[in-house]
Amino acid sequence: MEREAVLVGIDVGTSKVCTLIGEVSRDGRMTVMGHGTVVSSGLKKGVVVNIDQTVRSIAESVERAERLSGWKIDRAFVSVGGQHVESLNSPGQVAVSGPRKEVTREDVNRAVEVARAVSIPSNQVVLHVERRGFKVDGQEGVKDPLGMSALRLEVEVHIVSAAATAVQNLSKCVNAAGVKIDELVASALASADAVLSETEKDLGVAVADIGAGTIDLAMFADGSPFRTAVLPIGGNNVTNDVALGLKTSLQVADELKMSHGTCNLAAIEDDEEISVSVLGEDAGRTLQRRELCEIIEARMRETFELMRGEMARGGAGMLPAGIILTGGGAQLGGTAE
Template sequence: MSGNDVIVSLDIGTSKVRVIIGEINNGAINIVGVGSADSEGIRKSAIVDIDQTVQSIRSAVDHAERMVGIQIADVYVGITGSHIGLQSSQGVVAVSNEDREIGTEDIERVLQAAKVVALPPEREIVGIVPKQYLVDGLDGIQDPRGMIGVRLEVEATIITGAKTVIHNLVRVVEKAGLNIAGLILMPLAAGQMALSKDEKSMGTVLVDIGAGATAISVFDQGNLVATSTIPIGGEYITNDISIGLRTQTNVAEKVKLKYGCGVIEDAAEDQVFKVTRIGSNEEKEFSQVDLANIIEPRVSEIFQLVRAEVARLGYKELPGGYILTGGSVSMPGILSAARRELNSSVRVAVPDFIGVRDPSYTGGVGIIQYVSKFARSRGTAPVKKQSKRKTSAAQEKNGFFESVKNWLKEFI
């Protein structure tokens, strides 16, 4: 395998840390390695313990490395959360070439001009996504390179985040011995994998239900126009089961994964299981219907909150409906519950690659597709050769601000 054709994504979630290795071969993506580990030190998608999170990342990386037989050096890291904000911006520059042909340097300058916005001291620019370019007033241009013009403009979306959250994320990745090739907004990455071009154009809501939170992303006219996070997810269903059955949380999680059903009418009375109750050594028998009576109200609440949040963002009836993804949507009956509560067309997005055909891998695979697409469009190699990790303290400190600054110039 050629190291120059490898992209590695790192998805740090509330329940799992996932590392996915993708090989780019003549423009096609092959998933060649997957590593996962239980998340420790993460609560509601936020890092609460640096050392535990570092250990989880190392475990997931080691798992992926053993599968493929390479040492991972550079990773693209997904970032999401309620701290993420979007704001529109514009940039204008004069074309610098004497022959007035627009080149890559002009695009970089106009994007830098669009990034000159006033921000509170506690916030930082994560990335910039161009919506369209204008050449001498002509709009609707997606790639102006090679065109002739005097004035180049861009209408873009600036992605900002809380400095403390960004710096903590960077710190855990670098302490795990990895180099950050770039920070990728997870809604953009998941949208790259889960949504078709038509769905992005006509208006669609992407709902990523994870363990600790539910991320809502609205796409319209081909662009990400709004994003929000609801601090409720699969963990809350597990907690309800733990309380309802009076059993330990780890037992409740296993029961949910094996027997869980999102709606009562789809549950089977003859599907029975036993759990050990807290405070005694005795086991008590329950049916899948008993379990569904606990799960359905919480699932319904999640989708009611999603619908209310989409309305609050200013989008009520979008033709593309809702696309569900994330680890928590694998449960039987989730689709039925979603259609009932959202009163719209709903489908579940699953990556179509061997080894990652599960909604929980949508974000990680999406990062690889997103990087591959934009790296190819710029005519640059996706990542550097994967090799031995950095080990010196000086090298570990070197990285984020310069690498992300350069990445923003070279990547978007």
């Protein structure tokens, strides 16, 4: 395979930091050269709360990927998550220039710049400006207007922004770990590109990346995103509920959640029992598995209600291809049901 480029991605999450090195061939195929995953320290709900700990986590993840691949990482694409990530759709309109009145790339760029000029909060920075579609003299549904005869060109763009200070702190951590940033990418859109087909995006679909601290949600229709959001809830909320409800440690609660947990109560037999170590007691205790799963089911029901509310605000009726679940939280038994 003739190498075209080597690309590196770093996903800095609440529970883990993942680094992936991929070799891209001239025909566009990618082969994984190396990866490194470590437990994340220094982040809460996707946002850096401790610089030194975050730098160490990133550096360790990068080092592991380098050892496996034999490739020295000097730059990477880096994910951005957290509830501070926001989105909006903005229109732009220009008169088609030139004596022939045919849409040129310059006309398209001018229309996008007009749409992009919408006011966003001063404490936010723009991560993405995604073109949703064009109108040519009022005709809707135009994907590529180049060369079309027209007097007026309209465009709608999807703008994704993030809190400036959160982005600056994340960038500091990545740079301090010895890596330059090629591009900052909203986690929701990165997840969508990884798991969605073009057909699903055209039909209308949502992807929910259920992480430890947050849920990254992206909604697509007509091939492009129209809503991007981050919900401040994730797998750690389930773990916390289990720890409180069963009076055990967070580590034991997480192990119970993954080994015995499900949010599908119909799948549980009435006589199933599990053993749990209790804080402050030498001996553990035995309890019904249903007791554990009722705690999990209650929190997951609330989680999906929040997701449904966010999707309804964005236009859930535009999603005939449904919703795709991904991320560590989606591995919990019964989540799809």
